[in-house]
Amino acid sequence: MINPNELQYLSGFGNEHETEALPGALPIGQFNPQKCPYNLYAEQFSSTAFTAPRHSNRRTWTYRLRPSIAMGDFAPIDKGLIRTAPITEAVCPPNAMRWDALAIPEQPTDFIDGLITVAANGDARAQTGIGIHVYRANKGMGDRFFYNADGELLFVPQQGALLAYTEMGILHVKPGEILVIPRGVKFKIELPDGPVRGYIAENYGAPLHLPERGPVGANGYANDRDFQYPSAWFEDREGEFALVAKFCGNLHQAPLGHSPLDVVGWVGTSAPYKYDLSRFNVINTVSYDHPDPSIFTVLTSQSDTEGVANIDFVIFPPRWMVAEDTFRPPWYHRNIMSEFMGLIEGVYDAKEKGFEPGGMSLHNCMTPHGPEAEVFEKASNAELAPERYANTLAFMFESRYVIEPTRFALETEARQHDYIECWSGLKKYFNGSKD
Incomplete structure (x- = not known):
């Protein structure tokens, strides 16, 4: 088990970061050489269009043991209480509404199985709007991994810490902090301190960014330097693994013969990050x-x-x-x-x-x-x-x-x-x- 107290993070929102778990894993001078160091595969991950303006373009080059397509075909699985916009199963009333906290399950439940959609708007396929979910879990995901093709995920923990193992590295996130995982990034959630509960905003639209400060000027609100990105970390494991994808509102699962967390180095602007809300000015x-x-x-x-x-x-x-x-x-x-x-x-x-x-x-x-x-x-x-x-x-x-x-x-x-x-x-x- 990773000791979260030993994790090191890169800082700065929206910056181009580079990090490697093995010395010299990142090519120098070009992104896609004929042969990569350590005989790794180069794979670009883009969470905005190729032609997005430079200031808003989100892309990361990853250098990994195998390309992501080294996998089996997806097959549909039960999506439980996960829903995706547009919501058509009920009439939306104009009433003011409030809910008590949802109980943490008594039966063994991981992050995927414990997700419940509370509300949504817009249309995920049109990339507008949001989904709002509550996550509850009492066990880690083990050899099960997840990615969301419908939207970016903003985690707001309320009870218990999360250890998010992602393609780009590991982030330890506790209540009072937030975690953002870009659309399409593979990850799994482990529970270092026991059962967890919290909220998720699934952002179908443009990636989250810092608001303009206007007349406030150069300082205040959330400062760029306080956002933390993971350092590269990878595992070289073979066996029976499962990859679950949320795609067009449904869940699909594919078999893998290896862990998908095999990125040895990465450089770019699209990666998971966390932020400590106590640093908000x-x-x-x-x-x-x-x-x-x-x-x-x-x-x-x-x-x-x-x-x-x-x-x-x-x-x-x-x-x-x-x-x-x-x-x-x-x-x-x-x-x-x-x-x-x-x-x-x-x-x-x-x-x-x-x-x-x-x-x-x-x-x-x-x-x-x-x-x-x-x-x-x-x-x-x-x-x-x-x-x-x-x-x-x-x-x-x-x-x-x-x-x-x-x-x-x-x-x-x-x-x-x-x-x-x-x-x-x-x-x-x-x-x-x-x-």
């Missing part, structure tokens, strides 16, 4: 009013409309609140964007009851929402002073497309059918007098 008001939550955007995937996201990944981390003469929790609002929230730890300031770590909520396009009644009373009458929001870490997947829940999400016992009652205590205070 929060920027907030120091005068009055509550800025738009876009100031908390860590990563974004833009749609074909400038400034409108296919998905924004937004966090609400520990921070100081100092706004004067201001209702400090999120205001009541209706939004053209659709919002899916999860709670990693602590308490979310707008929902002090009923929104537990591992839980979820969905407020779709133009569905009204905001602080529960008790939070409104408390915040409206509080004596304002600088306050540290310490015990909290929530996040939001926000999208321009309506987020449609699956049949499972609508019918599961984890759904809080009384969620609307948290606003039932809202009162009318109007008395006709300004004072």
